[in-house]
Amino acid sequence: MxxxxxxxxxxxxxxxxxxxxxxxxxxxxxxxxxxxxxxxxxxxxxxxxDGPTGPERDRAxxxxxxxxxxxxxxxxxxxxxxxxxxxxxxxxxxxxxxxxxxxxxxxxxxxxxxxxxxxxxxxxxxxxxxxxxxxxxxxxxxxxxxxxxxxxxxxxxxxxxxxxxxxxxxxxxxxxxxxxxxxxxxxxxxxxxxxxxxxxxxxxxxxxxxxxxxxxxxxSQPTAFVSGTPEIGDDLRVKVQTAHGFVPIAAHFRHDVGGAAIPIRLESTTDGANLSVSLDALPLDTGVWGITLSDATGNRRLLHWADDRWERMPVAPATYLEQRPGGAIRLIRGDLPPVASEVRFSEDQLTVCLHEKSADAVDVLIMRGPRATLQAELQPSGEYVFGLDFDFWGTRAPTPPAGGYRLFARSRDGAEHPLRLTKALSSMTPFIERTPLATFRVEHAPDNQLYVDVGAPLLAVEKGLFNRKRLAALHTGNGQAGSDFDLRGVFLESWYGKTFSDNPAPMVTALRGAGVPGPYYVAIADWSVAFPPETHPVIIGSEEYWRVLGSSRVVVFNTWLPSEYRKRTDQFIVQTWHGTPLKSLGMDVPRRIGSETAAKNLGKGSAMWDLLVSQSTYATEIFRRAYVYSGEVAEVGYPRNDVLNGAGLQQLRQQVRKRLGLSDEAQVILYAPTWRQEDKGSIGPLDVTALLELLPGKYHIAVRGHSVTLRRGSNLSGERIVDVTSYPEPAELMAMSDLLVTDYSSIMFDYAASGRPILYYTPDYEEYVDLGRGAYFDLKSAAPGPLTSTPEALAQAILTAPQSVDTDAYRAWQEKFVPSDDGHAAERLGQLIADRLSAQDG
Incomplete structure (x- = not known):
């Protein structure tokens, strides 16, 4: 040293x-x-x-x-x-x-x-x-x-x-x-x-x-400092101390753009100067005005803040002083921005304190994310408190959905403004608070706005690839610690925990009805995700998640299991998948054809499946080839579609419409496109507002983005539009709607079980099919409804669509793709799983 x-x-x-x-x-x-x-x-x-200046000297x-x-x-x-x-x-x-x-x-x-x-x-x-x-x-x-x-x-x-x-x-x-x-x-x-x-x-x-x-x-050593805090009465008064022998004789406000100068009265003192300006004489032009002092030789110096710490100081209406991040003082002609000075968390609340100069003008604070919006009003304590419990499609959740939330302040005149941060709060960011229900990360966004990221309450030792591998090795596979215990219970997961829906959801009731013993565990990404009563939720990625995944007798899922997971010999894995394919999958994707590495990776995952669920022979043939799978396939239909043919269909239709704010008389179009590789937050090429302008007022559109867009996109809003991307169960949306508009999504197959019209909006057909992943058949020649490429043609197809469809093409479509979607798929699959478990037990 x-x-x-x-x-x-x-x-x-x-x-x-x-x-x-x-x-x-x-x-x-x-x-x-x-x-x-x-x-x-x-x-x-x-x-x-921006930096120091001085005499040039030789430098190495x-x-x-x-x-x-x-x-x-x-x-x-x-x-x-x-x-x-x-x-x-x-x-x-x-x-x-x-x-x-x-x-x-x-x-x-x-x-x-x-x-x-x-x-x-x-x-x-x-x-x-x-x-x-x-x-x-x-x-x-x-x-x-x-x-x-x-x-x-x-x-x-x-x-x-x-x-x-x-x-x-x-x-x-x-x-x-x-x-x-x-x-x-x-x-x-x-x-x-x-x-x-x-x-x-x-x-x-x-x-x-x-x-x-x-x-x-x-x-560096600035030349001119503010001494103490500026005083405001009929005049703005500022005491200035100078150094380095600088003797100011004039002072000005100088506009950052254009350099316009407004004089400030200056009275010399023994250690600097006193500045004063009538409030009526302050600059009138909007923008940023620096404060400069000049000496007898014409040298100018910026005025800097010193030891007193203050954020923004109102001087006159729409005028305030501010300390620049670089240390200088500036006058701003414009509305004083709302500024947060403190953010605190508890298990069920988020509290924001505003800087004292901001509070008087703010009516409501808004916390806006891609799929949820929360509001907080001023409390008697002088704080704004957000209740974190959230009404999610008729179900109360203890936290809002995971994701990023920007904070806004709504003034008393109804205008919204981004909520800024004090320098003290900014200097603490990013900082993290964890409660039993969520992890909150407070950020200062690049555009200067207060931002809160809401996530699952995972510990640091549960996050990241290293910890996933560590926990998987500890709790899954035949070599896990204590692996001599008996497996018990049922583990169910859909869409990586973003919702509990699709084919796994009906299997809770079906497996119980078939006598498969519990406990029943449901994987959820965070506590905003609803789960059935009498099931045990586990947060994906937590140590409990890995322990339950590794110790459950039956595992039911609809995507892919974690690559770190290792199956125990006596576990029974059910892959329900999530749709009959139009687009090429797995080994059929052009870039994977003939790839030994791709075949090895896909086969490694599918080798763990004991049972693969399929809607049809058509889908079975594709799944076997595309996923390198040679095990048992259950062509029992999709459990998620049972509600489309159940006895309570009409009641369900009314319940869902009420939940969505749609009347029984409304003609509801379900628009459900697939996702685009180039824009994973997009809801597709259709301008739904333009389409509605071509339709009578009784028509409404329920927009359902692909699950890929759930956390990447944001809700679409407008008159006669309801965004249902975050609605957990797509089958319920199919049940409440009058017709479907889609493009290349597998919902085109499921919707056929309802017998209602299926229309297509495919202006990018050649680009998507021929230049993208490719398709298994020519949709143009086989589709059960018309393919359109303009809003006008689609509107005409909607206006002429019947209430139900009974054409040869529609019946052929049903027979080929959904022959077993008759309302009893979950019951058949539940019994099949119970039979296979009994056979394993001998």
């Missing part, structure tokens, strides 16, 4: 701000005293500069280049009374993302600064924290445990004195080979994406991100 670094180490704990940041029990590995010294040649901040190049295969991510920054906290992670081995053999973080003179020997560089000491924003295993896909690849260090304020530099760069050294690399990537959200300067008089510390140099932080 060099002598300069030893000189800043002491025996005491570091400053109070670090303890406040990380909690009373968190300590720096070593204490740091500040011991600042003024450099011999201070630099001054001039107008329109200190550039540190990125190393191939090494990635160093900046994930978090925060100023404290002792310096800048810097946190992130470093991985080696390129895409394999492995833990490096060892590494240390250094502060060194930035390129362009005088060179000093590496022995004099500053080795940054670690801060011991449990900050969940460094949950690297949950963010980075790797076979290794990357928890030892993280770092949290302190760059002390006296680093610039130690290095005799005005600009420092953060670098990472790997001691085993003495290689250096800068930070190579930064998180674009949160504090790394919103780097802010710190004013600690007499210095300004300004971090910046350079795409080649990574994180650099410059230190």
């Amino acid at each position: 060099n002598s300069a670094w030893q000189s800043v180490l002491g025996d005491s704990m570091i400053g109070d701000s670090v303890r406040r940041l990380f909690g009373k029990s968190k300590k720096l590995s070593k204490a740091i005293s500040r011991g600042r010294q003024a450099p011999a040649g201070p630099k001054h901040v001039t107008e329109n500069t 190049e200190n550039a540190v280049q990125a190393i191939a295969g090494v990635r160093a991510d900046l994930r978090y920054t925060s100023w404290t009374s002792d310096g800048l906290i810097i946190a992130g992670w470093i991985t080696a081995a390129g895409k394999k993302r492995q833990v490096p053999r060892g590494f240390e973080l250094l502060a060194k003179p930035a390129p362009g600064e005088p060179a000093i020997g590496p022995e004099n560089w500053l080795r940054l000491e670690s801060v011991t924290t449990s900050a969940e924003h460094l949950d690297i295993n949950g963010f980075v896909r790797s076979n290794d445990d990357l928890s030892k690849a993280t770092f949290t260090v302190l760059l002390p304020y006296n680093a610039w004195d130690i290095l005799s530099a005005d600009d420092v760069q953060i670098a990472i050294e790997q001691p085993h080979n003495s290689q250096l690399t800068p930070l190579t990537h930064r998180y674009r959200w949160g504090s790394p994406g919103h780097l802010v300067a710190e004013i600690d008089r007499p210095y300004r510390y300004a971090p910046r991100w350079d795409n080649s140099q990574g994180l650099c932080i410059s230190r």
Whole structure:
């Protein structure tokens, strides 16, 4: 350790701000005293500069280049009374993302600064924290445990004195080979994406991100500071202190665009000046106005904020002062934005506190996600409280659906504004709060808006590829710990837990009716997902999920089991799948034809199936070939379609329409397209608003996006439009509708069980079929309803469609694709599974 670094180490704990940041029990590995010294040649901040300026001098190049295969991510920054906290992670081995053999973080003179020997560089000491924003295993896909690849260090304020530099760069050294690399990537959200300067008089510390140099932080001495807090009466009054012999004789507001100048009265004082301007004389043009001071030679200096911390200060209607992230003061002509100062969580509530200057103008806060919207009104406590329980299609869920939510403030005049963050709140982001029901990550979005990500309540040791493999090895397969116990119960999963629906859902009742013993477990992605009574929900990815998946006698699912899962010999796996295919699947996809690797991977998954459910001989032949499957197939029909022919069809139709806000008299079109590879959030090419303009007022459209779009897209809204993408059970939507409009989705086969019209909107037929995945047959010649390519042609087909269809083409379609969808598929499948279990037991 060099002598300069030893000189800043002491025996005491570091400053109070670090303890406040990380909690009373968190300590720096070593204490740091500040011991600042003024450099011999201070630099001054001039107008329109982002960094220090001064006399040119000979400088040696200190550039540190990125190393191939090494990635160093900046994930978090925060100023404290002792310096800048810097946190992130470093991985080696390129895409394999492995833990490096060892590494240390250094502060060194930035390129362009005088060179000093590496022995004099500053080795940054670690801060011991449990900050969940460094949950690297949950963010980075790797076979290794990357928890030892993280770092949290302190760059002390006296680093610039130690290095005799005005600009420092953060670098990472790997001691085993003495290689250096800068930070190579930064998180674009949160504090790394919103780097802010710190004013600690007499210095300004300004971090910046350079795409080649990574994180650099410059230190300079601004010339003009605000002393105390500006005063507002009939005039705006600001006390100014100056340094470096600068004597101002004039002051102006200067517009950022165009440079227009408005004079400010200036009265000289012994240590600076007093500025004042009548509120009536403030700039009138909207936009951003900097505050500059000029001396007798014409040199101008920006006015900076100093020790007093304030966010935004209203001065007059639609006018306020603001502290720039770079340290300067500016006047904004425009509406004062609503700003959040604090966010808190409990098991059933999210509480937001607004900055005192924002609260008076805000009526309601809105938390808007792609599939859900929550509102919070002002409480007597002065806080806005969101109740997290959520009405999801008539069922109360304890949390909203997982996903990202942007926060807005609705003013009393009804206008909505993005909710911003105070600097103090921004400096804490990203931060994570976990309750028994959800994990919340609070973010400062790149566009400056408060953003909350809602996710499942998984622990850090349950997230990521490494932990999935670890838990799967522990709880699944013949080699699992305690694998001598008897298997018991039924495990059911659909759509990777995003909803519990489709073919697995009716099997709870069917298997119970067939005498298959429980307990019955249902996999859910988060607590917004509804599950049947008398079943036990398990969160996908949790340790309980892996334990139950590995110990259940029967496993029923409709997609693919996790690749990390290993089947026990006596488990019975039922693959129900989720649709008869038009588009090519598996080994039939053009790019996989003849691929031994693809055949091996698909066969590895299908080899675990004991029973594959099919709607027809047509589907069976495709499934066997496409999925390299040679086991038993049950052509019993699809359980999900039983409701289309059940005794309670009319009652179900009325119940679902009431749930959706549709009358019994409405003519309801179910629009259910497939997903597009190029836009996985799209609901297809049809402009439903334009279509409705061509139809009488009795027509309504229920829009059902593919399951792929559930978390990627957002709800469509409009008059006579209801977005039902998040509705859990598509068969109920088929039951309540009067006709179907689709394109290439497998719902075209299921809907035939209803006997109602099937129409197609396929303006991209040649592109999708011929240039995409391909199709198993010519839809144009075999379809049970007309294919259209314009809204006008589709509207005409809708207006002339009968209530039910009894044509030769429709009957042929039913006989080929849904011959067994007669209302009893679940009963047949349940009994078949019970028989196979009995046969296994001998």
